[in-house]
Amino acid sequence: METQSVIQIKNLTKIYRDFWGRKKVRALNSLSLDVKKGEVFGLLGPNGSGKTTTMKLLLGLLFPTEGEITVLGKPASDVSKNEWIGYLPEESYLYRFLNAEETLDFYGRLFDMSPQQRKERSNQLIELVGLQNARKRQLKEYSKGMTRRIGLAQALINNPDLILLDEPTSGLDPLGSRDMKDLIVKLKNEGKTVVMCSHLLADVQDVCDRIAILYAGELKELGRVDDLLKEQHETELLTSKLSPEAVADVEAVLAKHNAKLLRHGHPTNSLEDLFLKTVQKSQERPGQRFVPAASEKS
């Protein structure tokens, strides 16, 4: 059965013009793509490739020069679609004079939520993003990471069906970044659709089902992450530790099948994994040193 499209973009072109109406830059050129319900979709591309422009066009913050956009079955300019959308902007453009509770209460009011609903939802989200100890502090006193967290909380205030995240891990430390990615996966598991744009490829690879790669406003690649990354002409084997003799035997067997061993060695963890393990151990055993001190080494 065909999965329902949450976002449909057809031949979308956006040209930025100057005050006199002269063309300044073509930010998007004939972009067409669909985002299906329940998937995590990544928009990738270098700076200036049109990711944020696409996101703003989806939200009706910018108007298309040409083409059509349908979000949740409604035109992008229709305000009523926003009832089911959550948006985390690239920078967390929040009101710096409000504290976390006031911020969430304010955005809750914009959804006509009752005071009780707002209070419950604010408490849930503050806990979710880990800002319990800073709930009464004005946002101007927040670090960038904390601002991203409260930004995410405001995007989720209405328990949206479609969540648009613009550079969601930007400004977050590896721990925060991991939390964000875990949250995205959790949202997907709850049946929500997530569209994120990022130039941090590892983040996208970790969480996205499908991606689109943009360059200079044009769509260059579109498909499932696994499919796009799969090397069709190579095979990967992962074994327990092999002796040099065993490696030589493997090479002999491969030669029999007209194949050769391209690379062998010990697999490495990602730096992110190492960092997270170290932090986790530190939390479990505070005060314990994992690396010998300089004096102990000597």
Next chain:
Amino acid sequence: MNFDAKPFLLFSNIENGLMHWLLVFGSFIGVIFAASILISVGIYGVSGPVAVMGRVRQGLHDFLNLSPKRIWAISWLTIIEAVRRKALLVFVVFAFLMMFAGWFLDSDLRADLQVKNAVSFALTTVSWLTIPVLLLLSCWGIPEDIRVRSIHTVVTKPVRRNEIVMGRILGFATIAAAIVAMMGIVGYVWILRQVPNNASLICRVPVYGTLQFLDREGNASDKGLNTGDIWEFRSYIEGGTKASAAYKFPVDAPVDRIKLESRFEAFRTHKGRMGQSLLVRYVLVNPTKDLRVPLDSFEIKEFNLNEQYLERKLSFYDEVRMDKRTIDLFDDVVDQNSLTIEVQCLDSGQYLGMARPDFFIRLPDRPFAIGYFKAVLGIWLLTVFIVSIGVTSSTFVKGPVATLLTFSLLIIGQGFREFMIKLITGVQKGGGPIESWYRLVTHMNDTLELPDNIGIKIMQGIDNVMLGGLWLMQHLIPDLTSFVMAPYVANGFDVPWNLAIFRSLAITIGYLVPCLLVGYYSLTLRELEAK
């Protein structure tokens, strides 16, 4: 007294007022709509008008589906923003001024003038401190939101653009109410402490009439004589002749006695008797019954108030019947709910000057606080007007330009509108801008005829186009003088609901509606990106 409340009979003339507003508002909408259709055809061809109609339909939908909760949320944000950005510190400035203002107000003046100065100072200070703060807040709020893109997190919620404009206006109006109320109360207490022992705070309730002059032959005339003194506001009747000024006052239910109060000006052509002022007489007139009731003459108090009482039962010598008569003021003199009183100057060779508000029936006084807080309400209404214009202009231009635009409107509306009308109607001599420039360069004063040639005709043609623009402007820019109610209170009068409060309220609402419309479409049709 040097002010004259302009008649504005809202409730008796509400249909005319509403029709006039609908005409202007309808024309405004019509012109914008026609221009939009033409421009859309020019840019998008046949699909242009369809898109315009789509926007109109969307606008109607958005205005019919407003959410009071969302509007109040935006207002709440506006209030919190103003408070956290320390806008209320203006109150500290006010308190500081009030602490030391007494040192600088002249305590050697006559007691009533001291009261007048104190009241004027308090109310003027409230206006001058509140208006700039609200002007800046309202003109910078939305542009700042767009600049730092915090508006992105609002418009990506189910918030309609008109809710943003309304919320902002409501929020700023609430802040203005808080500031004005606090300052008003402190100002009131300060005034009470400033009143000298030999003076009191009064709040007279006048009933003004219409004024008709009769010249020395007894013929009706719109104006009296011009003595070279104030001519536009006040004119004069000649003493010892048939010249008089007939005041026609509206009178409602009968009362036991009526208090009359006047303040006439004397213009002397000779000294007269030393120590004696001009002799004046009131004559009650009922034209229907051909009844003339001359009252006892009295000497006017120059530069001060004359107070007389009209008893319901009046005895007088009837010069026609040659007999003493007693009449009932309401049964015999009042004609069709109008009381006509002629004022005559009895000193020949002397002149008595008067204007419409120089003579009135004085109803029982009200507490001073009522008049004072009505004037405070007037200041608040003016700030609401400014906030509406400020927020609206900030939806299509940046903060500094919006501030300049709103400030210009305020200045023109309060001080230069009359001048614009004089220029348009030709009362102000010297022609349009190019003719004025030509006269300056060629040293021609404004009474000299210009030469009759093609160059002059072209110049006057261009001037006429410019004056046409000015004509349009004076229809768009409101008369904001009615918001200034301090003169009423400072001069010891109550602020009339019909003449001042309702008038200001009507102007505010009259402008608020198009402001909401312009603000809505301005935010809807633009991309909310900082540029």
